[in-house]
Amino acid sequence: MGAQMRLLPPTLPFRFFGAAAVMHVAVWLAGFWAAEGIPAFSGGPGPVLAVIHILTLGVFGMTAMGAAFQLLPVATGVAHRSLVPVRLAWWLYLSGAVVLFYGFATSIHAAMLIGGIVVAAGFMVFLAVVASLLRRARTLPLQVRFAWVGLVSLLLLVVLGLALIEDLARGFLPDHQFVGLAHLILAAFGFMGMLTMGFSYILVPMFALSANPPGPEGSVSFFLALGAVAVGVAGALVGSAPLLGGAALLGAVASAAYIRAMLWSLRNGMRKNLGLSFVLIKAAWLMLPVCLVMGGAAAFGMLGEHGPVLFTFMLLFGWLLTFLMGILQRIIPFLAAMNMSKKGKKPPRLSELAEAAPLKIHAFCHALALIAVGSGIAFDSSNLIRGGAVAGVVGALAFLWFTVTVLRSYRDYHKESDGGSAPLNSATPVSNPNP
Ligand code: HEM
Numbered sequence: 001m002g003a004q005m006r007l008l009p010p011t012l013p014f015r016f017f018g019a020a021a022v023m024h025v026a027v028w029l030a031g032f033w034a035a036e037g038i039p040a041f042s043g044g045p046g047p048v049l050a051v052i053h054i055l056t057l058g059v060f061g062m063t064a065m066g067a068a069f070q071l072l073p074v075a076t077g078v079a080h081r082s083l084v085p086v087r088l089a090w091w092l093y094l095s096g097a098v099v100l101f102y103g104f105a106t107s108i109h110a111a112m113l114i115g116g117i118v119v120a121a122g123f124m125v126f127l128a129v130v131a132s133l134l135r136r137a138r139t140l141p142l143q144v145r146f147a148w149v150g151l152v153s154l155l156l157l158v159v160l161g162l163a164l165i166e167d168l169a170r171g172f173l174p175d176h177q178f179v180g181l182a183h184l185i186l187a188a189f190g191f192m193g194m195l196t197m198g199f200s201y202i203l204v205p206m207f208a209l210s211a212n213p214p215g216p217e218g219s220v221s222f223f224l225a226l227g228a229v230a231v232g233v234a235g236a237l238v239g240s241a242p243l244l245g246g247a248a249l250l251g252a253v254a255s256a257a258y259i260r261a262m263l264w265s266l267r268n269g270m271r272k273n274l275g276l277s278f279v280l281i282k283a284a285w286l287m288l289p290v291c292l293v294m295g296g297a298a299a300f301g302m303l304g305e306h307g308p309v310l311f312t313f314m315l316l317f318g319w320l321l322t323f324l325m326g327i328l329q330r331i332i333p334f335l336a337a338m339n340m341s342k343k344g345k346k347p348p349r350l351s352e353l354a355e356a357a358p359l360k361i362h363a364f365c366h367a368l369a370l371i372a373v374g375s376g377i378a379f380d381s382s383n384l385i386r387g388g389a390v391a392g393v394v395g396a397l398a399f400l401w402f403t404v405t406v407l408r409s410y411r412d413y414h415k416e417s418d419g420g421s422a423p424l425n426s427a428t429p430v431s432n433p434n435p
Contacts, residue, residue, distance in 0.1 A: 006073040010339050012086055014407060016066025017332055019094065021396075021403040023058030024325075028369065028392030030054055030105075035385040039306050039377050043180045045112065045168060050105035055316055057097045057119060060192050063324050065089065067199060068130050070335065072147070075202045076137035085129045093122030112165045120158045127151050142218045146198025149226055153190025156233075157183055181236035188315050189251065190229045196323055197225060197258050204262050207278075207330055208269025217261035224254035241299045248296030255288045276359050280326030280366075287318040310377050318370055325366065325399065329359055332403055336410040348413065354405040358398040365395025 031038070034047030041048040069086050073079055080086065096118025103111030131151060137144050160183040167173040205212050212218075228251035235243025262285065266274070291314040298307040333353045340348065372388030375381070 006077065006079060007335075007338060008070050008073070008080070008083065008086070010335070010410070012083065012090075013066045013070040013335060014332075015090060016062045016069070017328060018403060018407070020059045020062040020066070020324075020328065021400045023054055023062065025393060025396040025400055027051060027055045027059060028389050028396050031373070031392060032386050032389035035376070035382040035389060038373075038382070038385055039309060039380045041309050041312075043177055045104050045107040047105055050101050052312075052316070053097075053104055054101055055321065056187060056192075057093075057100070060320060060324065061093065061097070061123075063328060064192065064195050065093065065126050067327075067331065068126070068147070068195070071199060071202065071331075072130065072133045072137075075143070076133065076139055078133050078136045080129065081132065085125050089122050089125040089129065091122075092118055092125060096120070096122055109165070109169050112168070113162075116162050116165050120162060123154060123158055127154055140202065142222060143198045143201050145222055146194045146201070149222075149229070150191050150194040150198065153186045153194060153229065157186040157191055160186065175239065178237055178239050182233045184312065185229060185232040185236055185247075188320065189225075189232065192320055193229070194225065196320070196327075197221060199327075200258070200262060203327060203331070204281075205265045205269070207271070207274060208265045209271045210265040210269035213261035213264040215261070215264075217257040217264075221254045221258035221261065224250050224257065228254055235299075241301075244299035245296045248292045248299065251295075252289050252292045255285075255292060259285045259288070276356070276363055277326045277330045280322050280329075280363060283367075284319050284323035284326060287314060287322060291315045291319050304378075306377050306380065310374065313374060313377055317373070322366065322370075325362070329362075329399070329402065333406050336406050340410060340413045348409065353409045354402050358402040358405070361398035362395040362402070365391045365398065369395060 030047065030051045034051050037046060037048045038051075043049075069080075096115050098115070099111055100115030100119055103109070103113070103115050130147065134144050134147055134151075160179055163173060164176065164179055164183060167176055167179070173179050201212065201218060204210075228247045231243055231250060232247030235241075235247055266278070291311060294303060294307070294311045294314055297303045298311045301307070303310060333350045336353055337348065337350055369388045369392035372391060373385050374388075376384030376386075376388060
């Protein structure tokens with residue numbers, strides 16, 4: 001009952017998840033367009049930077065915001081004081097991101113700066129809302145710690161991001177590329193990495209129906225991951241390969257402890273058949289240590305000419321995108337089902353909310369896209385990258401189709417039970433907590 005009482009009006013989390021699904025299609029379309037410049041990308045504005053931020057802000061940021069706004073109140077039992085800031089964060093973030101993408105794609109400095117500042121404002125509202133929830137949380141100490149480090153990393157990555165934009169016009173930074181790498185490490189490992197690890201310690205036991213993993217793995221993965229991000233950022237800012245290598249090693253040990261804890265949950269969970277989503281999640285768990293080893297090797301120039309781009313691709317598309325697509329295809333129907341509990345009308349089973357075929361198409365095309373684009377970068381072939389981007393677009397459209405089908409099932413369920421339109425702006429009073 002507590003969890004149900006903490007459900008937000010469905011349009012709030014679903015607008016973030018829906019936007020992530022739409023931006024996912026845009027990432028691969030933009031990747032097709034920017035293919036020529038990808039293998040040799042070494043920073044700076046242009047189509048490739050636009051692709052990176054359509055992915056990181058458009059898919060990752062949207063998913064992280066939607067999940068944090070809905071999951072934290074449900075998991076910690078702490079309610080939002082008001083939903084006005086949640087709506088404000090949405091409008092600032094979406095409008096700023098679109099202007100920033102345009103600025104990066106066209107290299108128009110004014111658009112980059114205005115877009116960057118408005119996105120930053122949206123992120124700061126998000127940060128304030130989540131900080132208020134974390135401050136009042138009295139449970140889940142490990143998960144709360146991960147989230148705090150995620151928020152501090154967010155603040156720092158935004159400051160560096162805006163400084164990088166301003167530096168493009170005024171050239172005041174001591175080393176633009178070093179700061180660009182520090183921004184990448186804070187963003188992908190500090191913000192997204194810490195949030196996904198922290199939320200994994202809530203979501204994976206919840207989906208596997210297991211207890212929280214016992215043993216020290218949770219704290220070990222937290223402190224080592226924190227150390228890896230700190231040493232990595234320091235190494236990037238001073239351009240030190242040994243520090244970057246050390247950070248990659250710390251990160252690899254942290255990820256081993258995290259994966260060990262996650263596998264404990266899967267082994268000891270009551271639900272054994274976790275379906276296609278956990279095939280993606282397990283694949284992402286495999287790509288996390290691989291991308292860290294690649295990062296360490298790239299820091300010493302051992303990955304060849306396109307090494308840094310291959311590392312960034314494996315980090316963003318291999319680990320983070322694969323993981324988030326696995327998680328999203330579980331939380332979207334789960335959240336819809338939690339909002340479908342009308343008196344006297346049995347809510348549908350999760351598997352009845354959408355067909356399985358679109359998710360199979362997505363998983364197959366996603367794997368194909370990773371292999372083709374990764375090979376295209378390694379062998380400097382823009383045609384291979386374009387081929388991979390086409391597979392990515394097909395997979396992303398299939399995922400969007402799945403998302404729309406779930407939302408349509410939600411609307412139809414309420415139409416049938418209310419004999420009218422679906423309640424969108426008010427959470428559903430409940431009768432049966434476990435649909
Ligand atoms: C307000 C938000 C943000 C702004 C203003 C921003 C700005 C920038 C800028 C200006 C660069 C180019 C650096 C260069 O010239 O080489 C950059 C690079 C990058 N950003 Fe962001 N960014 C933001 C958010 C994010 C987020 C949330 C992520 C990831 C989760 C991210 C990931 C990256 C990556 C991976 C690069 C490429 C670094 C490189 O290879 O040089 N950014 N960002």
